[in-house]
Amino acid sequence: MKKHKDLVLHGNEACAMGALAAGMRFFAGYPITPSTEIAEFLSVELPKVGGTFIQMEDEISSMGAIIGASLAGVKSLTATSGPGFSLMQENLGYASMAEIPCVLVNVMRGGPSTGMPTRPSQGDVMQSRWGTHGPHPIIVLSPQSVLECYTLTIHAFNLAEKYRSPVIMLIDGIVGHMWENIQLPEKIEVIDRPEPTVPPDWYNPYDNLPGGEIVPLVPFGEGYRYHVTGMVHDKSGFPTLVNEEVEQCLDKLIYKIKNNLHDIIRIEEYMLEDADICIVAHGSVARSAREAVNIARSEGLKAGMLRPITLWPFPRFHLENISKRVKLFVVPEMNYGQVYGEVLKSCPKRAVRVTRVDGELITPAQIMEKIEGAAL
Amino acid sequence: MIRTSETMYKYLRPDKEFPHVWCPGCGIGIVMGALVRAIERTGFTKDEIVLVSGIGCSGRMSTYLDFNTLHTTHGRALSFATGIKLANPKLNIIVVMGDGDATAIGGNHLIHSCRRNIDLTALVVNNNIYGMTGGQYSPTTPMEHKASTAQYGSIEKPFDICKLVEACGASFVARSTTYHSKMLDALLSRGIAKKGFSVVEAMSQCPVQYGRRNKKGSPVDMMMWYKDNAISNPAFKKIPPGEIGEQFPVGILVDLDEPDYLERYSQIVKNAGGDRL
Structure with missing residues (x-):
């Protein structure tokens, strides 16, 4: 990565650099205009830092792969546009339901359908909120500049880790493709995944802790064997249809965001x-x-x-x-x-x-x- | 018998989700038993194994076994598994899918996993039908066979899963059946030990949704059909093409030594000056 403090970057590049600065070490994606520069940039930069870049067979599998990588303990990113965002919706819902931290960049283009691949839009505001089925939490950030593409991507990873939730960077095609002269901030805050506080036998990955504290997600392979599913689950992660447990599972998803609006919401x-x-x-x-x-x-x-x-x-x-x-x-x-x-x-x-x-x-x-x- | 039960018990999550969802006479339990014996044989600890599954009857296997388990979305198990493997190559990943899961909705992921030769073991439980949703025809339902959405008989040419993945570049391809459960666990342990993309097809009877509609008899009758028609691969190759009826080859069908995806990717990282696990 370039070490200069003064840089001329476009939004997509700044976004990718922000992700690297946040500690992202896994990218999976599928080519689509106007987001492709993120994949191109990371295909060069990720190997240099020992990270993984993979071009998947479609957007569905890209979203699946970043969920898998995150479960293995690595901060993960995908980037797409319009139609690709539509394809990611099912697995995006999975990440919400299974509470897997990850970041999805959607550089918006004109729609519906194939729409206008080379022209910008803000048509996915509602899709970013309600695109996947069922009640689910989501955090969506919207940068207005190249610098914000950098800083908000770092923030997106922090929120993803803190709230165990997918976070969407909703960038319009103008900001994604716009070039600006920026200075990267000297200091950034990076939140990493916390260590578990209990031994494996006591670990419930979906526990309702007092005060709404969020259970750390332990990476697969570290001795905490547990089950992850997209089905409604109890606190241990296993499917349930017991009414109280169903309600607890879904309530928890909504309230972990709702009870922290003061921390999550940023406005100017x-x-x-x-x-x-x-x-x-x-x-x-x-x-x-x-x-x-x-x-x-x-x-x-x-x-x-x-x-x-x-x-x-x-x-x-x-x-x-x-x-x-x-x-x-x-x-x-x-x-x-x-x-x-x-x-x-x-x-x-x-x-x-x-x-x-x-x-x-x-x-x-x-x-x-x-x-x-x-x-x- | 006792030994098998003890082994099985060691890997089950007895306090979770039992009784299981599988119908009486279903073959998936036999496949799960073979998988457990195969893992036991490889010597990996429970913590080193990740069991990823898709959606459907076979997808429930991940719920019952005491590994790191991931029950994914329909058809997408291989993509989740790809992410896990690349993020932590030390983990051994087994992906359980059904025939519809792996070759219809997940067909794209299956062929590309073969092409990449990513170090995963795919166990495809082929019961020729969508069982959980009530017996709709799948890409492996034989022609003219009936299903709840093919009441007049299927008119679609079925996939031969092993031929499909062989053509797409899988390093290890093998087939067995629930009748040949010992062979199945031997093949699975070979597949798990194999570096590269391994596919083991386990032909498994679905007496309730497939057998009943197609007059295949009892679960035992269906397993006896496997016994009668499964032929070892070398013997199968000697049958003149015109004389092959319902017979199918079992055993190891492909076993290649080729660099896997991670080996190639590690070289890229090395060339770029990076450091990797």
């Missing part, structure tokens, strides 16, 4: 203190939104921006608080309004959307048009 507020208008934007669109705020302010309009860095769990409480102060929410997205729906759920106030699905950027002017037309 920009000029929101005195704002009447709040733009809610993430990813590349947040960059246009920031500029729109600047333009609005220069015209005497009190605009600000809320940027969900953590898209899921959605920063609902932040929105509810802001909704007490602002008169209008403007939600620009490169889809027909997926975050917009969440904003409506969180705030009974007026909200308007700015949508674009042709694979072009949302411009500050487009957002301004909506703000000016809203006539407060």
Whole structure:
């Protein structure tokens, strides 16, 4: 890996470098635009650090392989786009259910189906939350810059290990392919998998510990023989259909995230203190939104921006608080309004959307048009 | 008999999930017994073995045995196993799949595992049917045989699993049946010891979903059919092609010495200046 402090990188490369910095040593993936650079970069870099790179036969097996590698104790990554993300959904649900830490990068392209392979989109916001079947926890992060591709990928691995959950880096094709001059942070926080606190005979990999503490996942082969399944399981990991145990298993999955929203959710507020208008934007669109705020302010309009860095769990409480102060929410997205729906759920106030699905950027002017037309 | 039971008991999880899900007369228990004897023979400890399984009747085997066990999604067992093996090459990984699991929904993973020659042992329990879901036809259901979704008889040409994996480059390919359970455990221990991708096909009777619909008689009758039609590979090769009826070869069908995936990958790591287990 390059050792320079000043680097010109694109988002996908920064994402791969962040993963290496977080200690990721296993990558499995399948070629797909616009995420392929992550695989290409890691195919060169992983052997240098003794890690594993493998190109699998499809996205389904890529997701399976990273779950397997994580169970063997190695931090694991896969990267894909649109159709590949759809194929990964079943095994993504497995990782949620079996509580296997892993990170999945989805560099979004226009859809549905094959859609627009070479044009960006933010069409997978809802798929990243609800793409796999059944109730399940998920953490989804959305970077707006090349630097954030690096830092948030490290954060994604930390969250994955801490909460024993798959974490998705939801990057739009613009951020993934955008080049920026960045300085890597000197210090980063890396969370590694904790050691077990009990001997093998007492180990229950899915125990409900007091205070919601999460049981360390012991790698296969270290003397803690246990069972892992995608079926609803009891605390020892074996399938169960006992009503109370089923409820405990599923409740635990949801509450391990729900009880830690303060730790998981990251947002950025920009000029929101005195704002009447709040733009809610993430990813590349947040960059246009920031500029729109600047333009609005220069015209005497009190605009600000809320940027969900953590898209899921959605920063609902932040929105509810802001909704007490602002008169209008403007939600620009490169889809027909997926975050917009969440904003409506969180705030009974007026909200308007700015949508674009042709694979072009949302411009500050487009957002301004909506703000000016809203006539407060 | 007593010795077998003691061996079996040593590897079972008696306090978990018993009684098992398999129907009376099912062959999967015999296959599981053979697998346990094979592992016992190889001398690996329980901690060194990872048993990965797919979904279906055979998939439940991982629940009952006291190893590091992973019950995966339908058809994907080999991909999970690939991740485990590459992340920790010291582990010995056995992947149990059914015929539908391995050759229909998981067919892609099967052929590519062969091609990569990754050091795993695949045990394919072939009962010619989807048993757990109620007897639908699988890629190994013989032509004209009946299934709940082939009430007029199957019109699809079945796979010969051993020929399939041989063509795809597996290092070790062998076949046995529940009748030849001693041969099965011998083949399995060879497969486990083999470096590279090994496939052992265990032909196993499903009297409830397959046998009943196709008038194959009792479980014992079905096993006797295996006895009558299984022919050792060298003898099978001598039968003129026109005279092969329902007979099929058993024993070791392929045994090659080729570098496995990890050996090749370790060379890449070495060349790149990396360090690896």
